[in-house]
Amino acid sequence: MAVAATSLSEDFGTMMLYKAEQLNLVGCHVCGLVSEAGAIGKRCPRCHSPLHRRKHNSLVHTWALLVAAMALYIPANIQPVMYTQMLGSRTESTIMAGIMEFWKLGSWDIAVIIFIASVVVPCFKFIVLITLSVSVKLHSAWAMRERAKLYRITEFIGYWSMLDVVVVALVSALVKFKALSDIEPRMGILYFGLVVILTMLSAMSFDPRLIWDYKEHNESGQR
Ligand SMILES: [Zn+2]
Numbered sequence: 001m002a003v004a005a006t007s008l009s010e011d012f013g014t015m016m017l018y019k020a021e022q023l024n025l026v027g028c029h030v031c032g033l034v035s036e037a038g039a040i041g042k043r044c045p046r047c048h049s050p051l052h053r054r055k056h057n058s059l060v061h062t063w064a065l066l067v068a069a070m071a072l073y074i075p076a077n078i079q080p081v082m083y084t085q086m087l088g089s090r091t092e093s094t095i096m097a098g099i100m101e102f103w104k105l106g107s108w109d110i111a112v113i114i115f116i117a118s119v120v121v122p123c124f125k126f127i128v129l130i131t132l133s134v135s136v137k138l139h140s141a142w143a144m145r146e147r148a149k150l151y152r153i154t155e156f157i158g159y160w161s162m163l164d165v166v167v168v169a170l171v172s173a174l175v176k177f178k179a180l181s182d183i184e185p186r187m188g189i190l191y192f193g194l195v196v197i198l199t200m201l202s203a204m205s206f207d208p209r210l211i212w213d214y215k216e217h218n219e220s221g222q223r
Contacts, residue, residue, distance in 0.1 A: 055207035065202035079188035136210045
């Protein structure tokens with residue numbers, strides 16, 4: 001009995017290691033429907049999107065969008081993001097100046113939220129996407145599980161990255177209630193919004209299955 005149970009679990013273990021490629025199957029990137037590998041290059045029978053083993057030119061798209069995002073992150077920080085008029089004094093402040101201003105005014109909570117949303121989150125995403133793309137390019141077997149986890153975190157925080165734009169909009173609206181002062185958004189916030197959109201698209205272009213491809217090649221090489 002014990003032997004049978006062991007061999008069954010071993011069988012199950014090997015079964016778990018089968019790849020879609022070995023089973024002659026391919027999954028749709030959009031709706032997840034599994035089709036026969038012969039359908040590669042054709043369209044998914046359910047949602048009509050093209051079928052590929054991996055996202056088409058995944059790394060090239062990821063890099064292109066990432067480089068564009070990093071380039072726009074410079075004007076997003078140099079250009080003023082908001083214009084304030086308080087008690088007769090008019091100032092146009094950049095992201096960092098805005099953070100300092102909120103901090104000095106005692107609104108440290110808003111300062112921390114803006115700092116996390118506009119500096120910590122985008123820089124974290126840049127670093128993660130660079131690390132993932134470079135390690136996949138080098139066919140690295142280093143920390144594959146951790147890299148897959150990093151990708152999921154990046155994807156998750158993508159939804160929250162627009163927080164900064166929302167904060168500026170919200171603060172503008174709140175301050176407008178007080179007739180004494182005036183706040184308006186400026187060009188910098190547009191650049192920042194583009195940075196957020198481009199990093200989100202870059203993360204979406206990355207195919208996380210590429211992380212495991214090294215293992216597949218390695219295993220098929222050993223067979
Ligand atoms: Zn589909």
